[in-house]
Amino acid sequence: MEKLLFYTISLLTILNPIAGGVILVSLASIRDIPVIARRTTLVVFTGLVITMVAGGLVLKLFGINIPSIKAIGGVILLLMALHMIQGREMVPTKGSEEEHSAAEDKEDISIVPMAIPILLGPGAITTTIILSEKAQTLPEKATLLMAIVITSAVVYLTLRHSALLSKVLGVNGLKIITRLMGLVIGAIAFLFLVGGVKELWLGS
Numbered sequence: 001m002e003k004l005l006f007y008t009i010s011l012l013t014i015l016n017p018i019a020g021g022v023i024l025v026s027l028a029s030i031r032d033i034p035v036i037a038r039r040t041t042l043v044v045f046t047g048l049v050i051t052m053v054a055g056g057l058v059l060k061l062f063g064i065n066i067p068s069i070k071a072i073g074g075v076i077l078l079l080m081a082l083h084m085i086q087g088r089e090m091v092p093t094k095g096s097e098e099e100h101s102a103a104e105d106k107e108d109i110s111i112v113p114m115a116i117p118i119l120l121g122p123g124a125i126t127t128t129i130i131l132s133e134k135a136q137t138l139p140e141k142a143t144l145l146m147a148i149v150i151t152s153a154v155v156y157l158t159l160r161h162s163a164l165l166s167k168v169l170g171v172n173g174l175k176i177i178t179r180l181m182g183l184v185i186g187a188i189a190f191l192f193l194v195g196g197v198k199e200l201w202l203g204s
Helices: 002-015 017-027 033-061 066-085 097-103 110-119 122-134 138-160 162-203
Strands: none
Touching: 002 017, 002 122, 002 138, 002 162, 017 033, 017 110, 017 138, 017 162, 033 066, 033 110, 033 122, 033 138, 033 162, 066 122, 066 162, 122 138, 122 162, 138 162
């Protein structure tokens, strides 16, 4: 139960579905939100599962060890946390010009930019790889998969009711939640960074 809670909180804070919901309201009409929420959640769930299963294999293919990913992943997450704590917009949320152009098409918004890169960005992918490598046994893998299912369910519910959430929270409420999530991500980033550096040091 403790690991399930840790995995779920780690994924939810980094995906930040509340902020994603606010962005969804600004990009889509109220009528389109339910369909977009389903499609976006499906893409996020599929991406997390693929990363969980194949992420480590890709790293091994390129000769990248897990301690290195932990260290650089910790740095990436720490930078994200600092941006969130300071109330600045993170780069993955902005997206490229092509992503903004695709966002104008309501059929494509569920994949780009909602799923990628707003929710399933570099931080989420890195975190999933690290958590997957930490989950060595079959029960731990199953726990991580369950955390992904729970996270995806929360993402769907948040996006589905994003219009209501944006009204209830408002701009100030969103800023407060973003800063709190930034603190949690910062703590997780520190654990990843210290653990990665320690493993690299002991392995050298």
